[in-house]
Amino acid sequence: MSRSGSAARATRRHVRVALGERSYGIEIGRGSLGELGPVVARLLGARQALLVSVPPVAQRYGAGVTRSLRRAGLRVKRFTVPDGERSKNLTQVRRLYDAFLDAGADRSSVVVALGGGVVGDLAGFVAATLFRGIPVVQVPTSLLAMVDSSVGGKTGVNVRRGKNLVGCFHQPRLVWIDLEVLRSLPPRQFAAGMAELVKHAAIRDAVLFDRLEVQAAELRAQEPDRLLPLLARSCEIKAEVVRRDERETGLRMLLNFGHTLGHALESLKRYRGILHGEAVARGMAFAARRSEELDLAPRGTAERLQSLLERVGLATDLLPFPRSAYLAAMAVDKKRQGGRIRFVALRGIGRAETVSLLPREILPARWGRRPGRA
């Protein structure tokens, strides 16, 4: 996996996540799904691949990936989990443990997570905890998973009280991104993924933010060539943040921008009818407005963020749940420590910081009277 030469610049990019012995590459290509097998075989020396997916993704890409892995000499067993955030639960975790073991999994097996964030988080958690950890390769097929969940080693499972409250840090051994799969991604899913791309720009890179503003309309065509450099830059930002703070004790917390309200919103909607990126978009718009009110960000910051989000197809108003419901939902935020939450605020476009606030300070009383637009 050498860095691609300039001749291949337009179709291939390599981003390194430098974490010592846990380092790995993010390989971004076009039409590269069929080339995965030899890389997995060479990199991991694995004998068996445990390919996890959801039915629609398995149907579209499962056979091609399986063929590629088999040609490289791996035995392949295929597994599916039901589509949707609600299947990221402990029942599916147990089902995968049993199914992997029934398939003869051992420490020389590798889990291949082919799908969006649900598959990546769930299969990643199972890989992290089976035999106290076996390798996982992330093959994200949604834009959201490409720019966010497949990189950085967070795995997560939802329990009764909330989302991702259970999980481990378990870095993948490889992230394999084929931009061609984005062509068939439903526009709503695509827009939700753009939310995390905008997030990376908003917290760390004003130049990327500018480029997104310029190209916002064209990006909605989901065209791989146009996406490649932006996605690669977004992955670089994520990789850099993870490198400097793998376990989220400081800098990495900034990636939670928009997530305090976003998670609360998802929880209030019971993960139905709202995508993660959609919730984060609303949460970011809210957080930017609060940042201005708290005199952390200059006037106009929120307006600019909100405008970009809307141009990539995302709604930015807070949904009209009672303030008490938001406060209750925030009370189980896993970033909470002794009642306070590390709330991520903008200092301007491209700069963010955490502020330790009580839920009632994050969402002051007057917001309860106007839970919609500020």
Add this chain to the structure above:
Amino acid sequence: MSRSGSAARATRRHVRVALGERSYGIEIGRGSLGELGPVVARLLGARQALLVSVPPVAQRYGAGVTRSLRRAGLRVKRFTVPDGERSKNLTQVRRLYDAFLDAGADRSSVVVALGGGVVGDLAGFVAATLFRGIPVVQVPTSLLAMVDSSVGGKTGVNVRRGKNLVGCFHQPRLVWIDLEVLRSLPPRQFAAGMAELVKHAAIRDAVLFDRLEVQAAELRAQEPDRLLPLLARSCEIKAEVVRRDERETGLRMLLNFGHTLGHALESLKRYRGILHGEAVARGMAFAARRSEELDLAPRGTAERLQSLLERVGLATDLLPFPRSAYLAAMAVDKKRQGGRIRFVALRGIGRAETVSLLPREILPARWGRRPGRA
């Protein structure tokens, strides 16, 4: 937690597990349970303790530990899981997640595992995976947990196919051993714990082995003063092995001496009617005999080990299951890689090494005809 001075030599010992930022101390004392609170408060700055135990241990020691923690300013919530290996399952894991969250757990909470290996493994796994990891303090109340499972960060949960097939590495922040609790340990449990102490001597320390041989009879009185130096040395061996190979890629595998057959035996007995240490004792005696047969250990090694095990109260014959049953049980050993098992053999008393063998090489056909004594 400074090293104890010579004046206190007889009642207190400190062993450091040196793992960089994950380092911690093993504090061995007498009557020290009531002193735990201030140490947890000072060391971890925790606000809430989630105290996990089994009913008999909770009844005997729960109130005292709770009082100590409360006096140090911690809020304490108490939880019990059913006694016995069979409760180390995913249903109990889920129950603890929900119960911890219902009790208001957050990242400033600390899990205190008060009990034997089952409690330590189960509570350790929950601590490792809740909020992607919160601190755990191990307070082992069985000899087995003191010398083995509480140190080193292995956590484990059993699934349908076998024992400890699910787990994480999650180092405790402190191991707190009060030898007084051993006085009330049932003799059978005590003997099972001696198996792991003998194991440490057999694989790493011929001098300790000599001392155990000399004192074998007296040790059965379960007298703290006599145990203190031997237990401290055993903890040092474990700490040294873990320090040099935290994730069990090499040296640490030696700690699995006796465990290949031992785990198979437990699985065949469905974890009923046999204690872990009892299974390991039988497995070690078998492994020592195989080591001689394979010309790895000098003649007499197995006899010496077997004799010591029997003098501390442990049976050493292999139980009469069919060979095919043993082979099938070994097939799910999580140390298996591509059909082979890293079998731990003795090179003599105090020296061990791993040998990569097929299950049928570990247990050759003639053993099937005489599954009992060699």
